[in-house]
Amino acid sequence: MPDPLTPYGNKPMVTPIVNAVNYEYKSFDVLRQITDGEIDGYTYHRDDNPTVRAVEKKIARMEGSEDCIVCTTGMAACSMVYFTYLKAGDHLILFHDIYGAHYKVSLILERMGIEITWLDASECDAIERHIKPSTSMIFCETPSNPLCKIIDIEKTAAIAKKHNILFIVDNTFATPYHQKPLEFGAHMVVHSATKALGGHNDLMAGAIACNKADYEKLWFTRQALGTTLDAYSASLLERGLKTFDMRAERMAHNAMAMAEFLKGHPKISKTFYPGLVDDPGHAVASRQMKNGFCGMLAFNVGNSQEDAKNFITNLETIYHAVSLGSTETLICIPYLTTMLYLPPERRVGFGVEKNTVRLSAGIDKTGLLIDDLKQALDKI
Numbered sequence: 001m002p003d004p005l006t007p008y009g010n011k012p013m014v015t016p017i018v019n020a021v022n023y024e025y026k027s028f029d030v031l032r033q034i035t036d037g038e039i040d041g042y043t044y045h046r047d048d049n050p051t052v053r054a055v056e057k058k059i060a061r062m063e064g065s066e067d068c069i070v071c072t073t074g075m076a077a078c079s080m081v082y083f084t085y086l087k088a089g090d091h092l093i094l095f096h097d098i099y100g101a102h103y104k105v106s107l108i109l110e111r112m113g114i115e116i117t118w119l120d121a122s123e124c125d126a127i128e129r130h131i132k133p134s135t136s137m138i139f140c141e142t143p144s145n146p147l148c149k150i151i152d153i154e155k156t157a158a159i160a161k162k163h164n165i166l167f168i169v170d171n172t173f174a175t176p177y178h179q180k181p182l183e184f185g186a187h188m189v190v191h192s193a194t195k196a197l198g199g200h201n202d203l204m205a206g207a208i209a210c211n212k213a214d215y216e217k218l219w220f221t222r223q224a225l226g227t228t229l230d231a232y233s234a235s236l237l238e239r240g241l242k243t244f245d246m247r248a249e250r251m252a253h254n255a256m257a258m259a260e261f262l263k264g265h266p267k268i269s270k271t272f273y274p275g276l277v278d279d280p281g282h283a284v285a286s287r288q289m290k291n292g293f294c295g296m297l298a299f300n301v302g303n304s305q306e307d308a309k310n311f312i313t314n315l316e317t318i319y320h321a322v323s324l325g326s327t328e329t330l331i332c333i334p335y336l337t338t339m340l341y342l343p344p345e346r347r348v349g350f351g352v353e354k355n356t357v358r359l360s361a362g363i364d365k366t367g368l369l370i371d372d373l374k375q376a377l378d379k380i
């Protein structure tokens with residue numbers, strides 16, 4: 001039987017999409033060698049898939065990790081981390097400034113006997129005060145969703161190490177083009193690969209960059225839960241990675257230009273972007289981020305949600321849509337979308353307002369984006 005990755009002896013330029021659920025065993029001896037872990041081999045899609053494996057190796061290289069495990073969505077990746085490393089009685093430190101769906105997962109974790117402390121990212125200097133003997137994980141985003149708050153990865157990693165706690169960084173906003181949390185001491189890096197890694201609004205995937213031992217543990221969870229990515233999405237993800245650096249560079253360039261424009265605008269009361277020199281996260285971001293400050297920013301429009309809605313309705317180049325990190329520039333009101341999972345009083349507790357908008361810079365021409373922001377603001 002030809003090797004599916006090199007069917008004619010010559011290596012194809014593109015990893016073949018192996019759409020098989022199962023694989024014919026060459027012999028009982030091969031079956032035993034595979035199940036005993038003596039040789040790498042494929043048996044059943046929920047266990048592993050060569051198209052998925054190829055993209056895992058690429059993401060591992062990008063994050064500088066020994067290995068990487070890819071799964072169905074970013075939330076699947078986050079949940080696999082929680083389910084693999086937490087048990088009843090453990091204490092987990094989370095941040096309010098984190099993608100809204102974590103709140104839903106936190107309700108499940110609490111039902112399973114896990115205690116959770118929610119902190120504001122601006123309190124990250126005080127993390128140590130919240131550590132208990134049962135604390136087993138700190139999970140953060142930096143820059144955070146949606147306010148782009150910055151957590152000092154090196155400092156938090158040192159605290160985590162001192163107390164023997166796992167420290168996980170969701171690197172979705174930053175992307176490995178701008179930030180490599182493992183270099184600063186994080187244990188694992190999580191991604192919604194749906195976003196900038198895929199980059200084209202056409203696939204959902206999650207990824208966890210980690211060492212070999214953690215790969216084995218997370219593989220067990222993925223195989224048990226059945227969160228293995230399909231081969232077609234893996235192929236689209238691999239295709240997205242080919243242009244990732246160029247897209248990331250352009251998105252950060254556009255975000256910086258838009259942040260600078262918005263900051264001085266009379267109808268914008270606050271702009272959140274770590275690339276701005278007076279942003280509270282700028283100093284730390286300058287230490288741990290490189291090649292710019294990522295493609296995400298947030299800002300408060302006018303005085304009310306009506307102002308923010310009118311502004312968005314008047315945009316012509318920028319799309320009103322959730323998600324982020326794609327070729328198109330996207331904008332949304334977190335209070336009405338990504339944070340809808342949270343009870344209303346929790347949506348505004350840590351800096352997000354009803355008129356806060358989150359903007360994900362695409363790869364459009366910078367001038368077109370500035371002109372669009374300007375004309376839409378002129379109308380409110």
Ligand SMILES: Cc1ncc(COP(=O)(O)O)c(C=O)c1O
Pocket residue numbers: 073074075076099141145170172173191192193194195204205206323
């Ligand atoms: C920072 C971050 N992490 C994780 C997720 C979840 O990703 P997915 O939608 O692929 O499940 C999101 C989604 O927006 C996100 O913004």
